[in-house]
Amino acid sequence: MTALPARIGLSLATAAFAVGLFQAVPATAQEPLADSVYRHWLSQDVAYIIGDDERGAFLALQTDDERKRFAEQFWERRDPTPDTPENEAKAEHFRRIAYANSRFGSTFEGRAPGWMTQQGRIYIQFGPPDELEAHPSGGLSPSGFDNADPYEIWTYRPGARPSSGTVIFVDPGGAGNYRVLKQTMSR
Structure with missing residues (x-):
């Protein structure tokens, strides 16, 4: 097999660059997000609380140093008492994840960890409900039918929290x- 003449190789590389097949970023400057601690941070740790704009900004970052600083600033913005050593918002968030995993998860085959369940997601986003009405044997359903499947009604009252409403x-x-x-x- 013969090598391409230098002029043709250069022309092909120039054409590929022009149509966007290569980026003008040095290989050492761009660190992939795949399989990194920051991919886990984005897809699991803060998946339910990060805003769309924040997610977009995070995905545009090129290096792990930038991602590390972004994650630090993410939690700093949420710290209700920045003058104290503990970030209460961060501690509460990870406490909610641990609770969701212990309360809503299952080790049975095919069951998701608690943070991935719908109850886990709501709990992580909004915290414990102010009122929990459980109907483990069914009964009159929220839509008015008898003999319904088991259901729960979580109520969040307005007040100290930024969110209020009901989840069935x-x-x-x-x-x-x-x-x-x-x-x-x-919200």
């Missing part, structure tokens, strides 16, 4: 896999 979860088949039936949360 239904467990079709009674297997412990609650799904959001209706949500009226406001």
Whole structure:
């Protein structure tokens, strides 16, 4: 097999660059997000609380140093008492994840960890409900039918929290896999 003449190779590289197949970023300057601690941070640790603009800004970062600083600033912006050594918002967030994993997760095959369930997501986003009405044997459903599957109604009252409303979860088949039936949360 013969090598391409230098002029043709240069022309092909120039054409590829022009149509966007290569980026004008040195290989050492761009660190992939795949399989990094920051991919985990974005897709799991803060998946339910990061805003769309923040997510876009994070994905545009090129290096792990930039991502590390972004994550630090992310938590600094949420710290209710920045003059204290502990970031209470961060501690509460990870406490909610741990609770969701212990309360809503399952080790049975095919079941997601608690943070990935719909109840886990709501709990992580909004915290514990002010009122929890559980109907493990069904009964009159939120839509008015008798003999409904098990369901729970979580109520968040306005006040100290930034969100209020109600979330109704239904467990079709009674297997412990609650799904959001209706949500009226406001932010």
